[in-house]
Amino acid sequence: MKKIxxxxxxxxxxxxxxxxxxxxxIIVSNYPGTTVEFTQGKMKIGDERPIVIDVPGxxxxxxxxxxxxxxxxxxxxxxxxxxxxxxxNLERNLYxxxxxxxxxxxxxxxxxxxxxTKHQGINIDAxxxxxxxxxxxxxxxxLTGEGIKELISRLREAKPIISGxxxxxxxxxxxxxxxxxxxxxxxxxxxxxxxxxxVSIQPASGLLIAATVIYGAFWVIRTLGEGLIARVxxxxxxxxWAPLMLKLGGLLGEDTFLHDVLIGKLTDGSIDFTMAFGVxxxxxxxxxxxxxxxxxxxxxxxxxxxxxxxxxxLAVLVDNFMHHLGLHGFAIIPLMLxxxxxxxxxLAIRILEERREKFIAATLMAVSVPCxxxxxxxxxxxxxxxxxxxxxxxxxxxxxxxxxxxxxxKLLKGASPEILVEIPPYRIPxxxxxxxxxxxxxxxxxxxxxxxxxLGVLFVNILYALNIIDFLSKIFSPILTGLWGLPKEAxxxxxxxxxxxxxxxxxxxxxxxxxxxxxxxxxxxAVYFPCIATFVVxxxxxxxxxxxxxxxxxxxxxxxxxxxLNIIL
Amino acid sequence: MLIDLTQLKPGEAGIIKELRxxxxxxxxxxxxGIREGKLIKKVSSHFWRGPQTIEIxxxxxxxxFGMAGKIFIEVNG
Numbered sequence: 001m002k003k004i005x006x007x008x009x010x011x012x013x014x015x016x017x018x019x020x021x022x023x024x025x026i027i028v029s030n031y032p033g034t035t036v037e038f039t040q041g042k043m044k045i046g047d048e049r050p051i052v053i054d055v056p057g058x059x060x061x062x063x064x065x066x067x068x069x070x071x072x073x074x075x076x077x078x079x080x081x082x083x084x085x086x087x088x089n090l091e092r093n094l095y096x097x098x099x100x101x102x103x104x105x106x107x108x109x110x111x112x113x114x115x116x117t118k119h120q121g122i123n124i125d126a127x128x129x130x131x132x133x134x135x136x137x138x139x140x141x142x143l144t145g146e147g148i149k150e151l152i153s154r155l156r157e158a159k160p161i162i163s164g165x166x167x168x169x170x171x172x173x174x175x176x177x178x179x180x181x182x183x184x185x186x187x188x189x190x191x192x193x194x195x196x197x198x199v200s201i202q203p204a205s206g207l208l209i210a211a212t213v214i215y216g217a218f219w220v221i222r223t224l225g226e227g228l229i230a231r232v233x234x235x236x237x238x239x240x241w242a243p244l245m246l247k248l249g250g251l252l253g254e255d256t257f258l259h260d261v262l263i264g265k266l267t268d269g270s271i272d273f274t275m276a277f278g279v280x281x282x283x284x285x286x287x288x289x290x291x292x293x294x295x296x297x298x299x300x301x302x303x304x305x306x307x308x309x310x311x312x313x314l315a316v317l318v319d320n321f322m323h324h325l326g327l328h329g330f331a332i333i334p335l336m337l338x339x340x341x342x343x344x345x346x347l348a349i350r351i352l353e354e355r356r357e358k359f360i361a362a363t364l365m366a367v368s369v370p371c372x373x374x375x376x377x378x379x380x381x382x383x384x385x386x387x388x389x390x391x392x393x394x395x396x397x398x399x400x401x402x403x404x405x406x407x408x409x410k411l412l413k414g415a416s417p418e419i420l421v422e423i424p425p426y427r428i429p430x431x432x433x434x435x436x437x438x439x440x441x442x443x444x445x446x447x448x449x450x451x452x453x454x455l456g457v458l459f460v461n462i463l464y465a466l467n468i469i470d471f472l473s474k475i476f477s478p479i480l481t482g483l484w485g486l487p488k489e490a491x492x493x494x495x496x497x498x499x500x501x502x503x504x505x506x507x508x509x510x511x512x513x514x515x516x517x518x519x520x521x522x523x524x525x526a527v528y529f530p531c532i533a534t535f536v537v538x539x540x541x542x543x544x545x546x547x548x549x550x551x552x553x554x555x556x557x558x559x560x561x562x563x564x565l566n567i568i569l
Numbered sequence: 570m571l572i573d574l575t576q577l578k579p580g581e582a583g584i585i586k587e588l589r590x591x592x593x594x595x596x597x598x599x600x601x602g603i604r605e606g607k608l609i610k611k612v613s614s615h616f617w618r619g620p621q622t623i624e625i626x627x628x629x630x631x632x633x634f635g636m637a638g639k640i641f642i643e644v645n646g
Contacts, residue, residue: 203615203619320615419633420597423622
């Protein structure tokens with residue numbers, strides 16, 4: 001046994017079982033399509049260390065989509081398949097099971113979400129099902145870990161079933177018989193959660209709830225983010241890090257090159273972390289002191305919404321609106337993930353079916369969805385000048401989102417496909433699972449962001465030292481000064497923006513901009529190009545040709561929006 | 570009398586009698602458990618030819634208006 005595949009319908013809990021088996025930390029959520037890439041890890045059975053692969057969910061092995069095509073290909077490489085089945089929806093899930101049994105691979109079935117059958121008045125005789133199918137059937141609950149031990153201990157019993165290929169009709173007939181004999185339904189009253197499900201999917205009450213949820217989410221994100229900065233991160237930097245840096249600066253001697261690079265410029269003999277621009281001062285303060293608090297608060301709220309199962313409902317509610325932009329409602333999920341960081345957002349674009357949709361979603365995200373790192377910096381810098389200016393920046397981005405969507409929808413050939421998606425039941429999020437996910441995402445941010453930020457700040461210092469910024473600012477001054485009304489030194493922010501958007505926004509700080517210039521600068525920085533990490537993922541997802549087209553749209557949008565703001569404001 | 574899914578009122582239920590549309594479409598919804606002979610219940614219908622949400626077996630599915638128009642149902646009684 002070398003390779004074990006976890007396969008099943010979308011949103012049946014494959015990833016939860018995967019992380020139970022391997023101990024690997026991966027993102028688990030309550031909506032179909034969380035896993036867009038194969039995740040692999042190793043588990044331990046006695047002396048063996050087989051590889052476990054978490055395969056994205058599929059309804060069938062007859063490839064009708066890209067994800068399913070890959071699933072079929074994977075199947076030929078697996079030595080054993082753990083078929084994860086949603087026990088609250090046995091009938092539909094068994095179709096894939098029967099298909100699997102015809103593929104001549106050893107199969108073990110995990111009857112997952114076993115705990116939920118009790119609340120829903122569903123009674124399944126697992127032993128009988130095992131007899132019917134001829135392969136081991138083990139009730140499990142991936143989230144709590146129930147049944148996982150038994151699942152592991154029975155993996156060895158799996159053997160391929162010799163059976164002929166049956167037609168679709170025969171399969172459904174067989175499934176009907178199996179379900180009839182192993183499953184008993186008893187009447188149950190709708191629980192409070194189920195009533196809430198009903199209300200939040202009705203058009204009128206649903207929209208009201210959606211507005212409340214979104215408003216509440218942003219309120220919590222902002223309040224928590226500000227609170228963390230004021231009570232934890234600012235004091236940490238002011239009281240502990242600043243004195244340390246001043247001492248180090250004294251050792252290096254002011255006005256030396258090393259002092260400029262590491263500590264940066266002092267303001268009246270003390271360190272202003274947003275102005276200094278040394279690697280050890282601003283370089284650490286931007287990702288940790290300004291951005292991390294918002295990353296934490298954003299991902300906490302997102303994690304709660306994901307695990308509760310709210311996002312697919314939001315997708316249904318905004319479906320109509322999204323069709324005007326050439327997308328269907330489910331595109332809201334990559335866009336929401338993009339608010340955290342455009343990289344996972346860009347990866348999630350894979351859940352959309354068609355090339356046209358992917359192109360539109362990617363372009364809209366790169367242009368109009370600033371990542372949380374950038375948002376945090378904009379809140380920090382622009383928010384200082386007054387809340388109404390934040391309104392202008394984000395309002396402009398939102399207007400751009402709609403206008404560009406409408407234009408692309410009109411100009412690009414084809415129509416937006418319709419939504420077809422399963423809506424999971426609400427589940428009370430497990431606090432430990434939410435915290436684990438928050439920890440993974442925050443750690444990922446620190447690991448991915450901090451090196452780039454430090455590199456960015458170092459790079460800026462070198463560019464200045466070599467007078468390259470001076471040179472470039474002269475070349476680009478017609479656009480920067482002529483069209484956007486920014487000082488030509490702002491070119492440095494645009495250059496660093498390719499690397500990290502948060503540092504780029506931060507670089508507007510020391511330029512002593514007027515409020516109008518700050519608003520234009522922040523908006524242009526959000527629009528003109530994605531950061532390098534997002535760019536790389538998008539090239540992979542869209543192909544280089546589409547990505548170049550998309551990039552042309554971004555730069556054009558930046559030119560127009562910057563100029564318009566300069567004229568209007 | 571056969572009506573299509575968009576004509577079913579929220580809260581009403583019926584038996585699926587016929588799926589019209591191409592092979593790709595019927596295959597896709599088949600695999601999500603939407604098949605002839607199944608009891609289907611409309612949960613909600615969104616404004617301006619918006620998505621229709623349905624309950625079938627124990628699953629809830631959101632389906633676009635155009636697709637819903639290809640699913641034909643017999644309402645008993």
